[in-house]
Amino acid sequence: MSEFKRVGLVARSGSELVRDSLRSVFALLEARGVEVLIEDNAHNLLQEFSGASYTQEEMALRCDLVIAVGGDGNILGAARCFAPHGVPIVGVNRGRLGFLADISPDDIDVGITQVLDGNYTMEEHFLLEGEVSAKGLEEVPCALNEVLIHSAQMPSMLEIDLYIDGEFVYNQYSDGLIVSSPTGSTAYALSAGGPIMHPSLDAIVLVPMFPHSLNSRPLVIPGNSEVKIVVGSHTGTNAKISFDSQLEFEIEPGESLVVSKKSESLKLIHPPGHNFYGVCRSKLDWASRKGDS
Amino acid sequence: MSEFKRVGLVARSGSELVRDSLRSVFALLEARGVEVLIEDNAHNLLQEFSGASYTQEEMALRCDLVIAVGGDGNILGAARCFAPHGVPIVGVNRGRLGFLADISPDDIDVGITQVLDGNYTMEEHFLLEGEVSAKGLEEVPCALNEVLIHSAQMPSMLEIDLYIDGEFVYNQYSDGLIVSSPTGSTAYALSAGGPIMHPSLDAIVLVPMFPHSLNSRPLVIPGNSEVKIVVGSHTGTNAKISFDSQLEFEIEPGESLVVSKKSESLKLIHPPGHNFYGVCRSKLDWASRKGDS
Amino acid sequence: MSEFKRVGLVARSGSELVRDSLRSVFALLEARGVEVLIEDNAHNLLQEFSGASYTQEEMALRCDLVIAVGGDGNILGAARCFAPHGVPIVGVNRGRLGFLADISPDDIDVGITQVLDGNYTMEEHFLLEGEVSAKGLEEVPCALNEVLIHSAQMPSMLEIDLYIDGEFVYNQYSDGLIVSSPTGSTAYALSAGGPIMHPSLDAIVLVPMFPHSLNSRPLVIPGNSEVKIVVGSHTGTNAKISFDSQLEFEIEPGESLVVSKKSESLKLIHPPGHNFYGVCRSKLDWASRKGDS
């Protein structure tokens, strides 16, 4: 019998393809007699379902597992909500293979069944949280991929002083700085010239965005480092902090942002056979032909 | 009283500056009544010293501490010999600050005295070892910075298949591949476009050298990964493996190289105040002026 | 006798250092009996001067030469105004050597005197103009360094189709695209990974900003190419075009931007001894010690 007795369903809104996959998942869960809680977006897509809908926060308190139908972007939002409650997530991708959502629509029956049968692997992906001095936010915002500090209006310069674990590292003029988890290393940080990092690494990578200085390089530091960024006075009109490109906050010269690893991780579930290097090969078009020697 | 009762002295041969620093260190050790074993190179420089000279292997069995006078290159060679025996090393730099050898000639008295008094920090730097299939070497060669596989004659192509922990990663045409420790990330791997990695990270970085494919990127993987590189048949005249650019071996198409973390680490000793980010700032000319905000 | 009989003075507003240099230049011009027209900003700084002030447009019709006191940013603005009228510019830098403004405050007397005596070199720097479909601007805006198309709100994606001389080149998802002149190749384009280009080249470089695709590279094309960028529908909230980071216009999905070389060039004057590679060496901290071989 499955360890997952009450399963939450979340979905990216909009597409017909998402709706089809959502229906397949829902039908499978019902057929197995699993209790299903459905989130607002998913509820709108599943019009034939007459039951209640729930917020992600309500689901986080009650579910044993969440199935996210959509894509990697969909999982970013879910991760910030469910990770703190320890609820694992498994992702169904609406088409192209994702780094996070790796069950393709054609494999829903097999993949979800394997997961419900306990035949899966679980990866821990840590999140980064970012605290802005003197903001007094009730909740410290977090990100699965990256915390980004950047000039709010392009193209406009950002000046920062960087400190790691209290040690001054450098003063930098640039468009911004990406503080990325290993999970985020294949997302925005990769476009910015950062290295690809295996998701199991306990490490953070700092990637400068268009630094004025030619000797800046991506910097990989221990996962438990405290990264403090002080905004300098040579910054243009204003600066912003962005979490997974989904949450945004303003920050003023003189204020500082402190980024560190969040204590709770995202538990991401994969059906058997998932392999990070295979996903890289597929998503990044790495040569997959083995030599003939 | 010092925990270091018998200290070995090794030196880079040649320069007058090295000789001066070597004399300062020797005088200090004698004044404190520490027993000193002197290696061949150092012995040639210290002509006033009439005692015996030792090989590094002999010293490794008998010393509690080794002082290396020269530079980072000097420590690379010493590390491969002393690390397996657990003998810690402290480096005196012949001039410019090094990543490994960080006592400047002017600070010999203060720095070495602090170390002998037990006032120091010890960093563990892991080494990489590289085994070539069917070579049957008595001893598996190792490197503190990087194991490099490359075409022996420039410019000539190397074809490889890369496997990590038994999983196929990619087939690659390039000039070679750098397998670097965090320690080596500020050496050759940095010139090749790799990220800077904090020396305490348990991670390995793979940096392709002039890959034909434009979507190759540096790849950071867990330190306990097994990296297997199979040389393909489209390789030019011949290929070589290099350890810290100091030891070299040939490798043929069809043969493979397996790189993994060595079980024993280098114990590197620093006087108080050593900080990795400060060394980066100095060696890489990072802006050290803090903003005035 | 000097060919420059009526000289315009423009300045960056604000700093006391600019004021001092401005006074030096003004005194020198008066002593030589050259007629001087003073622009508003400069007029505010030269409070002892009771004469009229002029707009840059008025000066462009009447001056034989313009002296710009400030820095490279100052010259960018002046170039867009004076280049179309063929009025040459010479720059006095407020401190650190610039790529464009290369007379240092200490060399004002010697440098300006040489220029007035006809002892100078003149470089032609072409400008880029950028026309937005269906905007119907009275004047086509131009840039000395670069025309930039980017998402207006960071971090938000831009989708473009690129055409050169009517040929489709690629479809790209990124943060934006830099279309830079050789002059701009040492400015923003350099931070973005573009090559350094000699200012005399008749070429344009296209530098993608954080492209999603890993096989994008800077592309150098002939100076007389017509670069057409069509904004795609997968673009985030909105997009902007920026000229030398000083003028900005909005652009919508479906609209297009056409960038091409402007017919009139900036005539930039340097005292004798100016050399592009020397400026690179100084500004980019290239090793200037010649080997001892």
Next chain:
Amino acid sequence: MSEFKRVGLVARSGSELVRDSLRSVFALLEARGVEVLIEDNAHNLLQEFSGASYTQEEMALRCDLVIAVGGDGNILGAARCFAPHGVPIVGVNRGRLGFLADISPDDIDVGITQVLDGNYTMEEHFLLEGEVSAKGLEEVPCALNEVLIHSAQMPSMLEIDLYIDGEFVYNQYSDGLIVSSPTGSTAYALSAGGPIMHPSLDAIVLVPMFPHSLNSRPLVIPGNSEVKIVVGSHTGTNAKISFDSQLEFEIEPGESLVVSKKSESLKLIHPPGHNFYGVCRSKLDWASRKGDS
């Protein structure tokens, strides 16, 4: 009637595919009554042909056109021989589209017929020649893609002083320096991080290979520049110069290499419809889907 009355045939040795294409070309030429001169390699493949074989040098004096069957590497060698005599080359590719050889095996009949009918475009590709001080070579060697100076034994350092048009540019420690034509910008220079350059540009790009200094960048200079590279004394065991990776010469510390544009260009012929950006898109896997806006 065709302007090409006597046509030379050269081929890459070896493959059965090359032989098939060679036969097709030969049959077509015979059917049109064109006189055909066959080079040694091609002669070996065309066993049914009983006529004489020629060296490339003999052919260069007598042919109006050369058809090269093989790939881009094949054309590199032919270019060095035929360009000085002004004999145009058209390339038949043995399979995958090339930057230089762009007639695919399936299009031989149509493409070669178009060319013989005078329906073609001709591109001029300049070559680089490289003179080594005190070598006294009878003939100055040249390259279509790139002249490369590098340490002969990997990994071993090269120290150089770079001068352009007599001006000192920088002192550099690296693995080497690539001096590339626009034609070569999509070959080895691209792997080394250089920009892609349109083949019609009158420009040379210098790409440092793994420079020790982090602020080195590719440098694009006018095509008529004289590039002088002086080998420094901190160079490892020995250094080499390579032309298109096909010709090699040794160079000693203290000697210098002078690279400049060769006066005669390669005349490369393409059937109608050839477009550089289209070849880039195909060879570099650029996204070719136009946006739907």
